[in-house]
Amino acid sequence: MAEELILLDEWLSMFGMRARIALAEKGIKYEYKEEDLENKSQMLLKMNPIHKKIPVLIHKGKPISESIIIVEYIDEVWKDKVPFLPSDPYQKAQAKFWADFVNKKVGDVGGRIWAGKRDEIELAKKELIEGLKELENVLGDKPYFWW
Template structure:
């Protein structure tokens, strides 16, 4: 017997985390009530460390105090745990496989490419922008001639798993464009993907989840300034007499400093 949504469902997340937004949107679309608990990722709570001891990241879904970490795993879980609510996964096995494949593409290829644009400058940034455009060309091709041709959303007539995965994060593109002074999603070469994103962002459930642009912009400016400053300091240290001694420490610092971009994601 399917369990009814109740107060025994909790979500540990971060306001800026696109991965947290994925879970929030899926729960909202399915009409499942839950308690949201905001995490300070600079000072992670004992509850987060206890319930995700391997990755120590948000989001984590607690269902009757049983933890389910990682956004894609959570999305599959809630769709299976509450099958009578609006499904986010296709019923056809091949369509489900497509949704899973392109969701992994978003996390393994597109996301890191966008992150590289945000974290770099100069020639490195130009190369990163081109990598993003290469990924967009693949998606645009699928929308124009491939598996998703003629669809309003990747899930068909309504938002599905792949829409959630691609959409929760794509709204950062406009923020990154302003902060990094680049053009990522140009409607001229990518008209179908651009149109899809505008339609996605216009949905009431989505608008209730996405933080205000100005808040995202202020946050991103601070993160990018810190990242580039740390990278510059690391380069200076590498050129000094103590550069070799400091290299391991600098590398560890770089990992720490890039962690705020995980708040745009986490897992």
């Protein structure tokens, strides 16, 4: 399986972490390729020519980009394992809402902390903490979001 499945990633990336967690949850073996984002590989540029970003999952030579799309793809292809999303349409919509919340309130805000100016960083930090508290509230004591 490993030669059929490659993950282009960067260890620090929360988006890459999504793909790594999804693969680990399903118990799937894959080849991990660390990218230097200051000096992107030809493989990354070829496999994600539109955004040129990690993570990219390459399955039997075909690339899948965008972390949420990668997670959904893994869930659909490895159906024999425990599903990531609830089957009930309303619960599924809720799960997707919170995944989108993480993009906006953790991903975007985290990016502002990483790249921002001093005042901007302080504001973004507050937003990040508020966002994490919201997640904590909705997760409660459950080990997984919708279980």
